[in-house]
Amino acid sequence: xxxxxxHVAAKSFYEEGTTKKSTGITSWLFSTDHKxxxxxxxxxxxxxxxxxxxxxxxxxxxxxxxxxTIMGAQEYNTLFTLHGVIMIFLFxxxxxxxxxxxxxxxxxxxAKDVAFPRLNLLSYWIYxxxxxxxxxxxxxxxxxxxxxxxxxxxxxxxxxxxxSLPLFxxxxxxxxxxxxxxxxxxxxxxxxxxxxxxxxxxxxxxSIYATAWIQVIATPVVGITILLVIIERSFxxxxxxxxxxxxPILFQHLFWIYSHPAVYIMILPAMGVVSEIIPTFSRRTIxxxxxxxxxxxxxxxxxYLVWAHHMFTSGMSDTSRVIFSLLTYIVAxxxxxxxxxxxxxxxxxxxxxxxxxxxxxxxxxxFSIGGLTGLVLGSITADIHVxxxxxxxxxxxxxxxxxxxxxVFAALYYWFPKMFGKMYNIKWANINALFYIIAFNVLYFPxxxxxxxxxxxxxxxxxxxxxxxxxxxxIGSWIMFAxxxxxxxxxxxxxxxxxxxxxxPWGGVTLEWQTSSPPPLLNFDREITVNHxxxxxxxxxxxxxESK
Amino acid sequence: MEHVNTEHKTHSHGYGIYVLVWxxxxxxxxxxxxxAGVDFGKLALPIALFIAAVKSALVINYFMHxxxxxxxxxxxxxxxxxxxxxIFILTFFDVFYR
Ligand code: HEM
Ligand SMILES: [Cu+2]
Numbered sequence: 314x315x316x317x318x319x320h321v322a323a324k325s326f327y328e329e330g331t332t333k334k335s336t337g338i339t340s341w342l343f344s345t346d347h348k349x350x351x352x353x354x355x356x357x358x359x360x361x362x363x364x365x366x367x368x369x370x371x372x373x374x375x376x377x378x379x380x381x382t383i384m385g386a387q388e389y390n391t392l393f394t395l396h397g398v399i400m401i402f403l404f405x406x407x408x409x410x411x412x413x414x415x416x417x418x419x420x421x422x423x424a425k426d427v428a429f430p431r432l433n434l435l436s437y438w439i440y441x442x443x444x445x446x447x448x449x450x451x452x453x454x455x456x457x458x459x460x461x462x463x464x465x466x467x468x469x470x471x472x473x474x475x476x477s478l479p480l481f482x483x484x485x486x487x488x489x490x491x492x493x494x495x496x497x498x499x500x501x502x503x504x505x506x507x508x509x510x511x512x513x514x515x516x517x518x519x520s521i522y523a524t525a526w527i528q529v530i531a532t533p534v535v536g537i538t539i540l541l542v543i544i545e546r547s548f549x550x551x552x553x554x555x556x557x558x559x560x561p562i563l564f565q566h567l568f569w570i571y572s573h574p575a576v577y578i579m580i581l582p583a584m585g586v587v588s589e590i591i592p593t594f595s596r597r598t599i600x601x602x603x604x605x606x607x608x609x610x611x612x613x614x615x616x617y618l619v620w621a622h623h624m625f626t627s628g629m630s631d632t633s634r635v636i637f638s639l640l641t642y643i644v645a646x647x648x649x650x651x652x653x654x655x656x657x658x659x660x661x662x663x664x665x666x667x668x669x670x671x672x673x674x675x676x677x678x679x680f681s682i683g684g685l686t687g688l689v690l691g692s693i694t695a696d697i698h699v700x701x702x703x704x705x706x707x708x709x710x711x712x713x714x715x716x717x718x719x720x721v722f723a724a725l726y727y728w729f730p731k732m733f734g735k736m737y738n739i740k741w742a743n744i745n746a747l748f749y750i751i752a753f754n755v756l757y758f759p760x761x762x763x764x765x766x767x768x769x770x771x772x773x774x775x776x777x778x779x780x781x782x783x784x785x786x787x788i789g790s791w792i793m794f795a796x797x798x799x800x801x802x803x804x805x806x807x808x809x810x811x812x813x814x815x816x817x818p819w820g821g822v823t824l825e826w827q828t829s830s831p832p833p834l835l836n837f838d839r840e841i842t843v844n845h846x847x848x849x850x851x852x853x854x855x856x857x858x859e860s861k
Numbered sequence: 862m863e864h865v866n867t868e869h870k871t872h873s874h875g876y877g878i879y880v881l882v883w884x885x886x887x888x889x890x891x892x893x894x895x896x897a898g899v900d901f902g903k904l905a906l907p908i909a910l911f912i913a914a915v916k917s918a919l920v921i922n923y924f925m926h927x928x929x930x931x932x933x934x935x936x937x938x939x940x941x942x943x944x945x946x947x948i949f950i951l952t953f954f955d956v957f958y959r
Contacts, residue, residue: 529941566952566955570948617947618947621955629959630958630959632954
């Protein structure tokens, strides 16, 4: 930049858009810039997350004491269904790919945008339409859906609540997921900067790639299943309802053929983020780049082979039960590969415990509890005891919320300065991490115990002997909600009046740290060529970064 | 300047082949329907699935034009197809042993 223009900072993507006017609501809603689309997802998904969390807190209030506390059985059934649908379909499945994949995948690849920017915008719109349909369904005749987020037949075919519309909403949301996945696959194949071969790609890219394939291949299955339920409800065709000659276990197969791979749509991108954060804050290249990358693909593939571990008590054949139990144990292997490589990366590293790193450590702790209790559920005999109890509720909150949810926050803390060009209050963020992990365990650990003692899930009432642990869990939900508000308050205040962030506040070496914060519309003010491994920290000597 | 052929490289093969494929699909459908009336016992399902697979292959190759596309598309399709096959096989452990 010896042309004398060096002092003229390029306009950021906030000042220059893809639409005629670069400010105002339409400049966002019709923007094809992957960064703006990522931020729109951030805002929308955060809003739904808070609604979902609020429903969770309301359920916990009902469970505070035995007997009817603030609502009856029907309201409770509605709440856990909506809580589940919102958290799964509107928060955790789109979460990391739609927000951070959109924003950072092109940046990390040295690309100007995703391969199909308009399709990207369409995906967002489809997401928006799907979520509006969910909301609309609450006001339909029959009242809001009460089937649980799993929509199991025959109940979902027979209940008089409004089931078809929220099902259709899930169908629509599926298309958003498929198109996002498709876009990312093509982006990774076609848009990498010169010199960036597949094995110089940051591991977040690999995880997004594996995820994208699951989105494209698995999502249609649930789409078709949902349509079949709607057809059965509307026209009385016997597909799943045994009274009409159908097979209810077929529904469970079809549902979990998607929904188990879907848990890898949730967790793989999170693991990708972990593989970014750990090297940066250990100042060491990742240990075992290729095994980590390949384990993402392996998880994506093996993830298709284990779905029926959700059905051990459903009445399917014993042969299936044994086979699926065995296969379930195999998935633990590639996950183990990742954890060991992360630990080896940190070994003898120069560790800098900034908020993103602390959140990643919380993830490792919570996700390990979730993962290990998953093995309990994966063995048939133990599962028969705890199936459909709070043990399961606790397990999936540890993996989804403690795993992926925690990494949503870690990613936000890591990339926030890049997205907004501002820095949040670090001390505050650290304290939040501490409260988060306390709240989390107070809220969910008692549920393991209650589940083991036989407290079934999806009940608004319980026997008096559970009262103390239920109360404890409810107290946890209050600390949790306060912590969540506090996290976003810190970030919100940072956007409004935070200090300007350095372009590379953490000393990262992947490409997103080599452009301004926030980045310009076309991401870089120079042509990118790549001649380094992704986590080669010897580059730091030449790179500009904020030293401690 | 050299003549640049901007035209997409198309393998033109008229409409004839599409009509043929269409007729084949109709024929296979009627076979499926007829076969459903005969009692083949345990073989009924594999037979129906086999006919369906042939039909999909025709649609994918001709109507979706995959036969004439680059290898990468075939690889991707094979990947999805294999996944589907594996899922079918696993599901059959419940169908045949329940
Ligand atoms: C403030 C945070 C949260 C609280 C207080 C909370 C609380 C609860 C409670 C009380 C239930 C019902 C248990 C039962 O009676 O069976 C539940 C169910 C559930 N939660 Fe959460 N939760 C929270 C966050 C999350 C998050 C972040 C996710 C996903 C990422 C999630 C996913 C689910 C799912 C899938 C169900 C099952 C719904 C069903 O049974 O159909 N929750 N949660
Ligand atoms: Cu599963």
